[in-house]
Amino acid sequence: MKPASFRAQTLAALCGLLTLPAAHAADMRNGGRIYNVHCAGCHGADGRSVMPEAPNFARGEKLMQSDVALLSAMRIGRGAMPGYVGILSDREILDVVSFLRTLR
Ligand code: HEC
Incomplete structure (x- = not known):
């Protein structure tokens, strides 16, 4: 293999690695849309909760947790909050979680 084509292949492989996480990154804008429909009623459109608890x-508040911990809370539900299993996919919940982190 010629050095030039080897370099090109290595570069292509590296680019693949770099774009892979981006392709799976949470969609914050989609999260915002879902938040407005499913969450804003209790947590407030701007994240300032309208419900005391x-x-x-x-x-x-409560955001000092991993995405996975928040995902699991959302799936199961907490107190007065319903569980979202069967309503939102894990993908959609993770989109919302990424949106929650923008509300601070
Ligand atoms: C019916 C009102 C209601 C709705 C709708 C609601 N929540 Fe909640 N949520 C609550 C209440 C109340 C709590 C506190 C529960 C407790 O700790 O007893 C809470 C807790 C949480 C927590 C903290 C979980 C933890 O680790 O303690 C997160 C994150 C959260 N909600 C996100 C969301 C998101 C995202 C949505 C929309 C998909 C949503 N909530 C919809 C009322 C609601």
Whole structure:
């Protein structure tokens, strides 16, 4: 193999690696749309909760957790909050989680 084509192949492989996570990154805009429909009623459009027991995302409440921990809370539900299994896919929940992190 000529050095030039080897370099090109290595470069192509590296680009593939770099774009892979991007292709799977959460879609924050989609998360925002879902939030407005399913979450804003209790957590407030801007993250300032309208329900006393609901965490205030504008103050970052409950957001010091991994995406996976938040995903699991959302799937199962918490207190007055319903579980979202069968309503939102894991993909959609992770989109919402990425949106929650923008509300601070
Ligand atoms: C019916 C009102 C209601 C709706 C709708 C609702 N929530 Fe909640 N949510 C709550 C309440 C109340 C709590 C606090 C529950 C508790 O700790 O007892 C909570 C807790 C949470 C928490 C913290 C979980 C934890 O680890 O304690 C997250 C994250 C969250 N909600 C996100 C969302 C998202 C995202 C949506 C929309 C998909 C949503 N909620 C919809 C009322 C609601």
